Amino acid sequence: MHQHTLAGEIIHKGVGLHSGVNTRVRILPGEPGSDRYFVRVDLPNSPIIPAKIATVNQTVLSTQLGTDEIYVRTVEHLLASLSAMGVDSARIEIDGPEVPLLDGSAQIWTDSIAAVGLVSQSVGDESAPIVIKEPISVHQGDTFVCAFPAPETRFSYGIDFDVPAIGNQWYSFSLSSNLENTENSFVTEIAPARTFGLLHQIEYLQKSGLIKGGSLDNALVCGADGWLNPPLRFANEPVRHKILDLVGDISLLGKFPVAHFLAYKASHNLHIQLAKKILEFC
Ligand SMILES: [Zn+2]
Numbered sequence: 230m231h232q233h234t235l236a237g238e239i240i241h242k243g244v245g246l247h248s249g250v251n252t253r254v255r256i257l258p259g260e261p262g263s264d265r266y267f268v269r270v271d272l273p274n275s276p277i278i279p280a281k282i283a284t285v286n287q288t289v290l291s292t293q294l295g296t297d298e299i300y301v302r303t304v305e306h307l308l309a310s311l312s313a314m315g316v317d318s319a320r321i322e323i324d325g326p327e328v329p330l331l332d333g334s335a336q337i338w339t340d341s342i343a344a345v346g347l348v349s350q351s352v353g354d355e356s357a358p359i360v361i362k363e364p365i366s367v368h369q370g371d372t373f374v375c376a377f378p379a380p381e382t383r384f385s386y387g388i389d390f391d392v393p394a395i396g397n398q399w400y401s402f403s404l405s406s407n408l409e410n411t412e413n414s415f416v417t418e419i420a421p422a423r424t425f426g427l428l429h430q431i432e433y434l435q436k437s438g439l440i441k442g443g444s445l446d447n448a449l450v451c452g453a454d455g456w457l458n459p460p461l462r463f464a465n466e467p468v469r470h471k472i473l474d475l476v477g478d479i480s481l482l483g484k485f486p487v488a489h490f491l492a493y494k495a496s497h498n499l500h501i502q503l504a505k506k507i508l509e510f511c
Pocket residue numbers: 305306424470473474
């Protein structure tokens with residue numbers, strides 16, 4: 230069978246949202262069948278961290294892979310871009326603990342992937358697709374994530390914020406079956422949606438020593454009277470960003486299950502809990 234990797238290399242530098250640390254990411258074509266994995270090139274012996282559900286070790290405000298000593302944080306936007314654009318294997322070298330947030334969206338990653346293009350690779354036997362035969366769900370309070378049997382991979386999301394500028398938003402997006410076409414809808418509909426936050430929560434998080442790299446240049450910030458840094462790229466940019474995060478987290482299954490994912494007010498923690506349950510039952 231055939232898989233795909235990048236036809237060239239991609240390099241970007243920037244600040245990490247939570248750590249505030251500047252890092253350089255260099256994405257190289259992966260060996261056939263090697264899947265997507267990170268390499269902490271700044272650490273002794275350059276340890277490898279596979280982009281798999283089994284390596285998730287923290288989900289507070291972003292998804293972190295590895296161990297308490299050797300980890301890479303905020304992997305979701307980059308992994309969503311690679312997986313949604315059909316990059317099955319990639320070696321992602323990083324010289325620090327967190328993937329740069331760039332402009333807060335995945336657009337710079339998807340533009341770069343489209344620019345270098347993909348190449349086909351021969352690999353061994355095809356592993357079986359993950360098919361959801363019965364609904365699988367996880368929930369916490371009034372928030373939930375489910376996977377329903379469906380003929381194609383689709384992501385639907387709802388959010389509900391008590392600020393008029395966001396309010397109640399729902400969006401649904403089907404991952405194109407034609408992954409070799411880089412003009413698929415992930416690139417135009419989901420990747421440009423930026424990270425967002427509420428002003429009062431941001432002040433609290435910064436006082437707690439979190440989101441050290443956040444700024445009005447890399448995240449949309451919403452106050453009681455509206456957005457601090459408009460214009461938005463889409464009227465419903467926040468819910469589209471939640472789909473971006475969900476796509477990135479579900480990509481840690483290695484390949485996208487054929488299923489309809491439905492989430493409401495969920496978090497990285499709940500996305501990962503659902504993915505673990507899928508691994509257990511499918
Ligand atoms: Zn995000």
